[in-house]
Amino acid sequence: MTPETEDALAQMVVAATGPLRIVGGGTRPVGRSTGAALSLAGMTGITLYEPGALTLVARAGTPLAEIEAALAAENQRLAFEPMDHRVLLGTTGAPTIGGMVAANVSGPRRIAVGACRDFMLGVRFVDGSGQIIKNGGRVMKNVTGYDLVKLMTGSYGTLGVLTEVSLKVMPNVETQVTLVLQGLDDARAVAAMAAAMSSPFEVTGAAHDPAAGRTMLRLEGFAASVDYRAKALAGVLAPFGAVAIEDDATIWAAIRDVAAFADKPGDVWRLSVKPSDAPALVAKAGARGVIYDWAGGLVWLLCDGDLRARLGDFAGHATLVRGTADVPVFQPEPAPIAALAAGLRAKFDPRGIFNPGMMG
Structure with a gap:
């Protein structure tokens, strides 16, 4: 099923007699949903772009590359730096908005500017009863239903089928550099990243690659400002060793897309934790590969089997992004939160037809 209009989509939902598996570009098959494929590939196009207002509205099936090209033409960008899962998962197709x-989906810059959810202004979607719902607006101060906009962002199609989204965009930067420390162990690397993040020098990326022995801090902005801040931040980092300065932007594309694990066999887990807890949890994980992002708040692990069983109880979430381990893909929710989530799904999708099994 590939509807080309919102009304056609609503009619398909009403007529559905079984589960529907909602498909965008098919590039990030995380989760285990079942059912007939319902593709948004026919609902494409930027419906409104106001560079002066930093606002963009597009239909849900619009390729992300089309969005980024339109923004680049106006020297703007999606500030939250969305990951391209094709690199890690080996998928084809085109990611969609x-x-x-x-x-x-968010990338390394999330630690500085926030996640995709924080840039959302409005959504249109079809719920499980076939109703077309519009929520939010094109300006951040329009707070009508604002929580519903955020609720739909990150719901993995379990509450409704997105048909159109509006979001805030940001100006691009003039230049960027990366400060690199060599040879730190995980605990020292997390401490160095914490020192950089607590400085006033506006770090927009903080990552650690233990295999390469590199700890990386990114600065972005006007050239003169970046030059000044790089020298000042090097002083903050001096207790952790000699600091090199590089201007290769591909460093952060590789961190964003977890390129280090792309061609390596095994399960890939995404661990979201308090940065100071990360080194001890990594030591327990027995992983064959580790990448720290978000100053240690996000850890990518290459390891097989049930990671959660090895870690035991911990404050955070472990998601199986790639692999076949016989465990829930998403972190099991505490009973009160699970009950709340079930109540929301029952409200928005009373027949339980959208992406069943996705969050299990």
Whole structure:
């Protein structure tokens, strides 16, 4: 099923007699949903772009590359730096704006500017009863139903089928550099990243690659400002060793897309934790590969089997992004939150037809 209009989509939902598996570009098959494929590939196009207002509205099936090209032409960008899962998962196709929103996809810059969810202004979607719902607006101060906009962002298509999204965009930067420390162990690297993040020098990326022995801090902005801040931040980092300065932007594309694990066999887990807890949890994980992002708040692990069983109880979430381990893909929710989530799904999708099994 590939509807080309919102009304056609609503009619398909009403007529559905079984589960529907909502598909965007098919590039990030995280989760285990079942059912007949319902593709948004026919609902494409930027419906409104106001560079002066930093606002963009697009249909859910619009390829992300089309969005980024339109923004680049006006020297603007999606500030939250969405990950391209094709690198890690070996998938084909084109990521879509709706899929990005449905999964709340964000990259290294999240530590500085926030996640995809924080840039959302409005959504249109079809709920499980076939109703077309519009929520939010094109300006951040329009707070009508604002929580519903955020609720749909990251719901993985379990509450409704997104048809159109509006979001805030940001100006691009003039230049960027990366400060690199060599040879730190995980604990020292997390401490160095914490020192950089607590400085006033506006770090927009903080990552650690233990295999390469590199700890990386990114600065962005006007050239003169970046030059000044790089020298000042090097002083903050001096207790952790000699600091090199590089201007290769591909460093952060590789961190964003977890390129280090792309061609390596095994399960890939995404661990979201308090940065100071990360080194001890990594030591327990027994992983064959580790990448720290978000100053240690996000850890990518290459390891097989049940990671959660090895870690035991911990404050955070472990998601199986790639692999076949016989465990829930998403972190099991505490009973009160699970009951709340079930109540929301019952409200928005009373027949339980949208992406069943996705969050299990």
